[in-house]
Amino acid sequence: MLMQFRRSLRLMVIEAIVLFPKTKRTHRFLIFNPKSTFHFVNKPTRNILILGVFLLIITGCSTIHSENVSQFRQGVAQTHQQLDAAFHDANALAREEEINYLLATTRPGITEADVTPALNTDDVAAWDDAFSKIESYASALEMLLSSDQSKQFSDAILALSTDLNSSKTRININPGVAAAFTELGTVLIDLKTQTSAKAAMQMADPAIRNTLTQMARAIGNSDQSPGVRSVVWANWETKLAEGPIRAYADAQIGNHPEQKKVAAQSYVTMLDQRDAQLQILASLRQSLLLLADVHTAAASGSTANVASLISAISKRVDETQSLLISLKTK
Amino acid sequence: MTELNPDLEKLQAILIGTIVKLNDQIGSAPDELTVDALTTEIAEVGHRITILGNVLFSAATKNTADAVAEITAVQNNVQLAIRQIESVTDTVNAITPLLELVDQAIDAAKLFVA
Numbered sequence: 001m002l003m004q005f006r007r008s009l010r011l012m013v014i015e016a017i018v019l020f021p022k023t024k025r026t027h028r029f030l031i032f033n034p035k036s037t038f039h040f041v042n043k044p045t046r047n048i049l050i051l052g053v054f055l056l057i058i059t060g061c062s063t064i065h066s067e068n069v070s071q072f073r074q075g076v077a078q079t080h081q082q083l084d085a086a087f088h089d090a091n092a093l094a095r096e097e098e099i100n101y102l103l104a105t106t107r108p109g110i111t112e113a114d115v116t117p118a119l120n121t122d123d124v125a126a127w128d129d130a131f132s133k134i135e136s137y138a139s140a141l142e143m144l145l146s147s148d149q150s151k152q153f154s155d156a157i158l159a160l161s162t163d164l165n166s167s168k169t170r171i172n173i174n175p176g177v178a179a180a181f182t183e184l185g186t187v188l189i190d191l192k193t194q195t196s197a198k199a200a201m202q203m204a205d206p207a208i209r210n211t212l213t214q215m216a217r218a219i220g221n222s223d224q225s226p227g228v229r230s231v232v233w234a235n236w237e238t239k240l241a242e243g244p245i246r247a248y249a250d251a252q253i254g255n256h257p258e259q260k261k262v263a264a265q266s267y268v269t270m271l272d273q274r275d276a277q278l279q280i281l282a283s284l285r286q287s288l289l290l291l292a293d294v295h296t297a298a299a300s301g302s303t304a305n306v307a308s309l310i311s312a313i314s315k316r317v318d319e320t321q322s323l324l325i326s327l328k329t330k
Numbered sequence: 331m332t333e334l335n336p337d338l339e340k341l342q343a344i345l346i347g348t349i350v351k352l353n354d355q356i357g358s359a360p361d362e363l364t365v366d367a368l369t370t371e372i373a374e375v376g377h378r379i380t381i382l383g384n385v386l387f388s389a390a391t392k393n394t395a396d397a398v399a400e401i402t403a404v405q406n407n408v409q410l411a412i413r414q415i416e417s418v419t420d421t422v423n424a425i426t427p428l429l430e431l432v433d434q435a436i437d438a439a440k441l442f443v444a
Contacts, residue, residue: 094380101377104370116381123391130398137405144408149415156422163426189415196411200404207400214397218390224346226339231383237349238376241369245356249365 064197066145068298068306073138075294075310078317079287080131085324086284087124089277090232094118097235100242118231130211137204145197150189157182201299212292219285229281236274244270276323283316283323290316335389342382348375 098115105114161178220227244267251259290313297305352372359365 097373097376098380101373104373113381116384118380118383119387120384123388126391126395130394133398133402133405137401137408140405140408140412144412144415149412149419153415153419153422156419160422160425163429185418189418192411192415196408200408200411203407204401204404207397207404210397211394211401214390214394218387224350226342226346226383226386228383228387230342230346231380234346234349234376234379234383237353238373241353241356241372246365246369249356249359249362253362 063301064141064145064194064201064298065301065303065306066142066147068301068303069138069141069145069197071306071310072291072294072298073135073142075287075291075313076131076135076138078313079284079291080128080135082280082284082287082317082320083127083131085320086280087119087127087228089280089324089327090118090228091124093232093235093239093277097238100238104242118228118235127215130215134208134211141197141200144193144200149193150186153189154182154186157185198299201295205296205299208295209292212288216285216288219281219288221285223278223282229278229285232277232281233274236270236277240267240270240274243267273327276327280320280323280327283320287313287316335386338382338386338389342379342386345375345379345382349379 094117095115098117102110102114157178161182218227220229223229223233244263248260248263248267251257251263290309294306294309294313297309349372352368352375356365356368359368
């Protein structure tokens, strides 16, 4: 029915252009001939349809696609998984290095500050919570855009018209009018879901973008600029320095070529592990930024953009998975 | 986007630069003692980068709180819209039992009149 309205609207505009070519574009809507535009239905139904067309004009025609919202929600879930894996490994590395640091000191006392995690548990929980809230928001939008809303209404109206016709009050409703009313109600509900979803997504877009870009910034623009990436990088530099670099220097001084070879091999393996872990964080940062773009594209009804952005996120998630496997197997 | 804490970020950038320099010096260290001293310094600087990173990450997390609250507010609007649509359907559904009551009343009235 919505498609039929749109087709009618298009016909109406074409008709106005043909009949009144010199009239201002904005005025053409006011001078169309509803009888010829809606010639395919009877008069009461036609009036209801005309009302529907005007509602369509008022509310605008760009659409929020429920599949875009679903893809956004899936993207949020995928990025959430990426985040959990990246943060877990970042904290594990930092913890290992903090213990090494503590063991290297000569101080007799130990305090909590000596074993500071890279990321506080409370902060990680707050990121989890933020992602859960974005997922809940997307789920609510999915529910709003679900076709069940208008179907339930249409079923209720059909049941009511049957009841009215069969009740003892003997209200005889013209089947054409009843059908048109049901269609109009369905369209009104679709319009309500569309306008509510569009308003919600446009209202939420700055907040979603702000949250995700702030998160991307906290991950860090590069391995050597402030952020989680530089903390991981610094921990790896410490690990390399205290491990294979020191071992290599010892082997060189003591003239032990075999130890030197082992140290060099260990150095190369650890460099690969470092690069894999840093790549996971870089990939996470990219996913966060892409996710912000997915939401903006979905809010403007751009299905093509959403699909390509989601595909880019999926590639990063796959990349993270294989990097995690390579990290664990080395 | 608001700056988290420009001074702390600058300090962390300086520490990162220090590790890069210390690393470069390892390649040209003349003896084992110098390598030892350099790696110890790297561990010291690395420890401070972790502490600073922890503080900056906490600041970044707090910075997102307002935006996350806005998302929750929009979600509440969406749920309100769902409830409004459901209430329209509920209203239509509620008419049928009402009609049944009306029918019963009409039947009773007919009996009374007869």
